[in-house]
């Protein structure tokens with residue numbers, strides 16, 4: 001087993017950090033305070049090649065391997081990019097574009113994937129509904145076949161990039177009598193009659209990521225907009241779990257390093273009782289806690305990337321452990337970082353409070369910690 005990265009991978013990671021520090025990080029504060037999506041940075045990420053680097057060049061990507069792709073996400077977090085933008089990047093790239101790339105027809109791939117990869121258009125993925133979250137198989141949105149069209153009716157809830165998306169990958173029941181086996185996936189373009197979105201939801205964290213409802217009222221789409229086979233939607237959604245538990249978690253690993261560096265720096269400068277606070281054991285233990293989380297989270301996340309890069313089937317236990325650990329345990333280290341910063345840690349300009357609010361999503365989104373524990377306990 002390899003535990004190291006190649007020289008090229010490490011050089012690429014440095015390049016991403018450099019790019020993000022120059023082009024994105026200076027704009028984070030403005031968008032955090034206004035709670036707005038940073039479209040300019042998103043487009044620049046597309047130009048840099050971050051929004052679909054694992055796709056082959058003919059589909060707008062760079063043919064990057066899985067580990068390099070995950071490293072890019074880690075680099076964004078390490079540079080100090082906020083959790084809202086990395087959430088939007090993840091939903092766009094891995095939940096929307098990648099599903100079209102993996103399961104779409106050649107015509108669908110050519111039409112959407114290169115533009116998504118270049119950041120010319122924004123994508124979202126709609127699975128969750130007002131009454132179907134953890135139990136997604138109970139979703140109620142229907143897609144009824146009428147001649148050469150499908151007619152969609154229903155709504156989606158908490159959809160990342162919903163208010164901005166040009167392309168929505170939507171899961172709906174083609175056979176409402178069935179649960180998992182009755183779900184299929186469809187591409188719905190912005191502007192399609194009968195398709196609308198709600199206002200951006202006001203959230204605790206990830207405020208720069210726009211989240212909304214999606215509404216479908218007698219929304220007619222061409223039958224060729226179905227992605228993958230009829231009834232395979234649930235399986236397709238579950239296949240995104242590998243990216244969800246690696247590339248989507250990777251920015252949080254990077255953020256842990258960012259928080260550690262900022263906290264160590266502060267601890268070495270802040271003087272109380274005639275000493276830097278970094279000389280007190282209580283502070284050093286907090287720094288150690290952050291380091292322990294960073295090291296363990298990194299191993300768990302790259303284990304999933306490694307499985308995927310080896311073409312191995314998804315290891316559900318490892319995926320659930322990674323999601324649960326990074327999600328649940330990420331709050332403790334950020335709490336320690338806030339305490340190291342004292343009163344400043346509670347204030348916006350020292351960033352830590354924003355990281356805390358952003359990280360609060362991790363035990364919830366994409367499968368709650370309760371659900372991960374359910375999966376883990378089933379495998380014992």
Ligand SMILES: Cc1cc2nc3c(=O)[nH]c(=O)nc-3n(C[C@H](O)[C@H](O)[C@H](O)COP(=O)(O)OP(=O)(O)OC[C@H]3O[C@@H](n4cnc5c(N)ncnc54)[C@H](O)[C@@H]3O)c2cc1C
Pocket residue numbers: 091124125126127128132133134135157158159160161203206211361364365366367368369370371374
């Ligand atoms: C900011 C944000 C962005 C999101 N982005 C997207 C997106 O882009 N696309 C998308 O489709 N969805 C998205 N989601 C939805 C997210 O995946 C769901 O919120 C999540 O799966 C939980 O579903 P729920 O909110 O309906 O909670 P529920 O499923 O109603 O859960 C409520 C509580 O009950 C617990 N619970 C439920 N079932 C069980 C059980 N069997 N055993 C024990 N406890 C249980 C849960 O753990 C939780 O504590 C997003 C959510 C947020 C907040």
